[in-house]
Amino acid sequence: MNILVIGGGNMGYTYARSIRSAHPADNVSIGILETYPPKVEELRKEGLFEIYDSPSGCVKNFEIILLAVKPQHSEDLFRSLKRYMRSDHLVISIMAGIKILTIRKSLGIKKVIRAMPNLPAQVGEGMTSFCCTREINSRDKEVVKKILNSTGISIEVDSEDAIDATTGISGSGPAYVFYFMQ
Secondary structure, eight states: OEEEEEOOSHHHHHHHHHHHHHOSSSOOEEEEEOOOHHHHHHHHHHTSSEEESOGGGTGGGOSEEEEOSOGGGHHHHHHHHGGGOOTTOEEEEOOTTOOHHHHHHHHTOSEEEEEEOOGGGGGTOEEEEEEEOTTOOHHHHHHHHHHHHTTEEEEEOSSHHHHHHHIIIIIIHHHHHHHHHO
């Protein structure tokens, strides 16, 4: 299994680290695509992963693409990636609010998983809901579960509406609790 994490920020780096920790004996290759120069330098200094600063040299070499960027950057991201995408790429998106149909059309692919982790994923105690396009087969789904479960547990839901509902509850809910406590 080879995975390209796009976005080396908090969640992208969390997934890269967690996947490696959860599957040390497996044949897992993980790369990170990050375009912000100071972050690229920081990640390269750590030396834990192969770091790329452009999609041209890496996207085609990976089977699984994990989109871990802020949703406001999605249009630029899709434009920069589209020409490098293969029809057999499996894309997992953790971008809040970006629908599967948008990802499919923007990247010209069919195999898309939309997932919504919550903040406890950063310490391995997360809860991630996900849904898949019908092109995702049972083998693909098992791989996706391994990836998502590396940060806690995951649950497949029937629709993107359920993803949006869980975002409010498990994503934003803890923030409201902390706000009330304060």
